[in-house]
Amino acid sequence: MADSEFDYEGTLEACARGDKGAFQRLYQREAGQLLGLAITLLGRRDQAEDCLHDALVKVWHNADRFDRSLGQGRAWIYSILRYRALNQLRSRGRLVDTDDGFIEQMADDSAQAEDIASDQSEGRELRRCLRQLERPRRHPILLAFYRGLTHEQIASRLTTPLGTIKGRIRAGLRALQECLQA
Amino acid sequence: MIPEAIEPRRALIGEYVLGLLEEPEASEVRALIARDREAARMALEWEQHLLELADELPAQSPSLVLWDRVQQSLGWAPAAQANAAEGVAGWWNSLGLWRLTSGALALLVLLSWLPGVLRDAPSGDSFTAVLQVPGESAKPGWVVTVDGDGTLKLQSLVADAIPADRSVQFWTLVDPKDGPRSLGLIEPGKGVTLNAEQIGAVQAGQLFELTLEPQGGSPLDRPTGPVLYIGRAVLIASN
Numbered sequence: 555m556a557d558s559e560f561d562y563e564g565t566l567e568a569c570a571r572g573d574k575g576a577f578q579r580l581y582q583r584e585a586g587q588l589l590g591l592a593i594t595l596l597g598r599r600d601q602a603e604d605c606l607h608d609a610l611v612k613v614w615h616n617a618d619r620f621d622r623s624l625g626q627g628r629a630w631i632y633s634i635l636r637y638r639a640l641n642q643l644r645s646r647g648r649l650v651d652t653d654d655g656f657i658e659q660m661a662d663d664s665a666q667a668e669d670i671a672s673d674q675s676e677g678r679e680l681r682r683c684l685r686q687l688e689r690p691r692r693h694p695i696l697l698a699f700y701r702g703l704t705h706e707q708i709a710s711r712l713t714t715p716l717g718t719i720k721g722r723i724r725a726g727l728r729a730l731q732e733c734l735q736a
Numbered sequence: 737m738i739p740e741a742i743e744p745r746r747a748l749i750g751e752y753v754l755g756l757l758e759e760p761e762a763s764e765v766r767a768l769i770a771r772d773r774e775a776a777r778m779a780l781e782w783e784q785h786l787l788e789l790a791d792e793l794p795a796q797s798p799s800l801v802l803w804d805r806v807q808q809s810l811g812w813a814p815a816a817q818a819n820a821a822e823g824v825a826g827w828w829n830s831l832g833l834w835r836l837t838s839g840a841l842a843l844l845v846l847l848s849w850l851p852g853v854l855r856d857a858p859s860g861d862s863f864t865a866v867l868q869v870p871g872e873s874a875k876p877g878w879v880v881t882v883d884g885d886g887t888l889k890l891q892s893l894v895a896d897a898i899p900a901d902r903s904v905q906f907w908t909l910v911d912p913k914d915g916p917r918s919l920g921l922i923e924p925g926k927g928v929t930l931n932a933e934q935i936g937a938v939q940a941g942q943l944f945e946l947t948l949e950p951q952g953g954s955p956l957d958r959p960t961g962p963v964l965y966i967g968r969a970v971l972i973a974s975n
Contacts, residue, residue, distance in 0.1 A: 574812060578803075581803060585802070586795030586796055586797055587791065587795045589798050590790075590793040590795045590796045593796055602796075603798060606802065607805050607809065610806050614810055624773065624777050625780025625781060625783070625784060626784050628784075628787060629780050629784035629787060630783070632786075632787055632790060633780065633783045636753075636783075637755075640755040660792070678788055679785065679788070681788055695754070696789070698754040698755065699754060699786060699789050700789070704755075705756055705758075723751065723756065724747060724751070727750040728743065730750070731747060731750065734785060
């Protein structure tokens with residue numbers, strides 16, 4: 555979970571100045587959640603740890619390129635991890651053979667009035683907006699995020715023509731951004 | 737072709753952030769993000785929204801060597817130390833991670849939360865704690881037993897080699913607010929017995945841990961080295 559008390563931007567700026575203690579605090583704060591995502595994407599703990607290692611080294615070396623006027627520090631850190639994980643997945647060329655039960659569950663999770671209210675009060679904008687999408691648009695987006703699948707892989711996993719999948723994802727993202735900007 | 741209009745452009749960047757674009761489109765968007773601040777802002781904005789999905793996942797404790805590997809890659813840690821040292825200092829401050837270290841540990845935590853179990857121990861209660869490698873279930877290394885008269889025995893199930901310039905230190909933590917308390921140095925593989933005065937009253941849920949410290953023990957009043965083994969006390973008999 556994001557810790558609203560933790561100053562990700564200030565910590566990255568301290569890392570850019572060579573503050574090792576700041577980097578260690580960031581590790582303690584975020585390594586577990588980053589690893590959770592890496593394991594979900596890569597399906598294997600050893601590869602996920604390699605990915606996290608590489609991402610952390612990159613975070614330290616590139617901390618001076620972080621610019622708080624462009625966005626939030628935590629998002630920047632996760633973008634580095636996800637980018638590395640996706641590269642690892644692509645170079646491996648194999649799908650993660652794992653149980654997608656929780657993705658199915660989230661894909662089935664349509665909007666109920668009380669959920670929308672609780673999402674709103676807890677600041678879960680994306681969850682609220684995803685719930686408002688129809689399942690055929692929501693599901694491929696979740697597969698892309700949690701499994702790092704390509705359009706083609708999603709099409710084959712959902713036994714749906716490639717063009718249809720591309721169209722649904724694009725329409726889904728458009729609807730999401732409309733909802734998120736609203 | 738990257739659309740000029742804002743909304744289709746934002747959606748395309750969303751596809752890029754999700755990792756869905758293929759070459760050459762992916763490279764075009766990557767180059768756009770590198771040169772155009774507005775595009776970079778859109779990419780980070782997507783990433784920020786997607787954090788909600790990442791946060792739906794349970795955190796996982798990294799293996800103890802990961803922090804050392806990172807430090808080694810950054811040229812911070814001498815190789816010899818990195819080989820011997822495992823894990824990260826400051827775990828005392830990271831209770832969230834402790835709860836995730838293993839199924840067995842989670843069970844102990846759960847037991848310690850049960851009403852009636854978590855309470856001050858009147859004299860006569862006995863406890864046990866299985867100390868495990870953090871993050872590795874089914875790797876018990878040491879067992880702590882506290883008998884009815886308050887005597888604590890620490891017994892080893894493993895024979896770990898410790899570098900000559902390091903010491904293993906035994907700690908306990910009752911309440912995170914009070915901080916950890918050193919119970920002294922131990923010899924790897926050898927048990928130790930401490931009497932009730934040295935230990936104080938033991939409670940269910942109390943943490944015990946062994947850390948790797950500089951020779952002679954931690955220079956501070958808390959652990960400075962990586963956690964080797966950790967576990968919580970569970971009430972086994974109440975008299």
